[in-house]
Amino acid sequence: MNALKVETEQKIINAAQEIFIEKGLQGARMQEIADRAGINKALLHYYFRSKEQLFDAIFQGTFQRIIPQFAQILRMKTKPEEMLQALLEFYNNFFMENPYMPQFFFHEIWQNPDRIAGIIKSQAMHPEELVATLKDKLPPLSDSAFFPQHMMANVMGMLLFPHIARPLFQRLFFNNDDQQYNLFLAERTEFLMNMLGGLMGGHSVDLSNAPDENF
Amino acid sequence: MNALKVETEQKIINAAQEIFIEKGLQGARMQEIADRAGINKALLHYYFRSKEQLFDAIFQGTFQRIIPQFAQILRMKTKPEEMLQALLEFYNNFFMENPYMPQFFFHEIWQNPDRIAGIIKSQAMHPEELVATLKDKLPPLSDSAFFPQHMMANVMGMLLFPHIARPLFQRLFFNNDDQQYNLFLAERTEFLMNMLGGLMGGHSVDLSNAPDENF
């Protein structure tokens, strides 16, 4: 029966998603995926010939849940503050609900960067366009040739760090208290907006006085 | 002969370091480590009884190369700008020379956070001390109870991101050009100092006008 087939496939996908994201391709066990899906190993191979293929399907799927959003925000023809707000809000919430995602992506970034780059470029999301948009919309706070890249690295770094470093950061600075940490994460969008809002408006931080002091 | 033994052990450690850092505990193969060290598998087990033990030795070693530095900088009783400068400079350079390190650490952060937390705390580096120092030295830019944690996350995120996301970031925004990317990384300390210097001095960014605008 076709409905049953679809249902089973979905159970597999859900289970595999969890396991792969927690343990990565290498760490995941087909047995564990089968168990969590409530079926047996043989059936896994019936639906997805190999572990690799299963992984590919999962990976592509999860990735496509977050990239289009990025492209869409990028094309919002509004003020940079609003783009930033939308960006921070969406991804911060997404990572709060999917805490394993960031480490999952970074793992893949190192294992197979070409695959990810390929997926991104196939999503109507073009890096040059992004750089150009930033150069155009941001006040010229620095004359570095890499100014847009720096700003991207800043935003993404500040956004991602509390999520990707969570297990350690929470232990060290929050008494390993889940609730406290969630509060911290929840208020982070606002905190970052406060910090960055000024920058994007083009006032506030003076970047022209280079610190050539003994360095 | 003892000198020979030490030499072999060092070869193993060097090889294992590279492999583990690139592939993680799961992804690494004892065969590959043996090959790169120029010996055979049996000898690996002679020196380190199991893969786990070998990994532990490597991990502890690399970790202790970068934590003490942090504690030391933290205790420099100087202006926050100078602490920040020392911090950025040291770790940015370290990660430029050891590009696989960040991902290696994050991998472990998710696999075994307690181990890392333990090592850190055993290094005369106490989280509460750090938080207190920051609260004391930083101008009160925000009244969030987590203000020090936010600032740490900011600095660490901005510092780490270009390293940990390198394979993808370089492909997307630097035509996958190693030289260009190294230039980018090299100028990053200065860029960040320019951006953050103002904040630490206590002027520039107004964080008091919360953006309660339709949000």
Place this chain on the structure above:
DNA sequence: GTCTATATGCAGATAGAC
């Protein structure tokens, strides 16, 4: 489509000679 049973291969670990 789903199962049980089995094959295949590989990686970690050991035995034992030198």
Place this chain on the structure above:
DNA sequence: GTCTATCTGCATATAGAC
């Protein structure tokens, strides 16, 4: 200490019955 040869176990994958 260092090697070759071998064992053991486990994980992926397949065969074949229902």
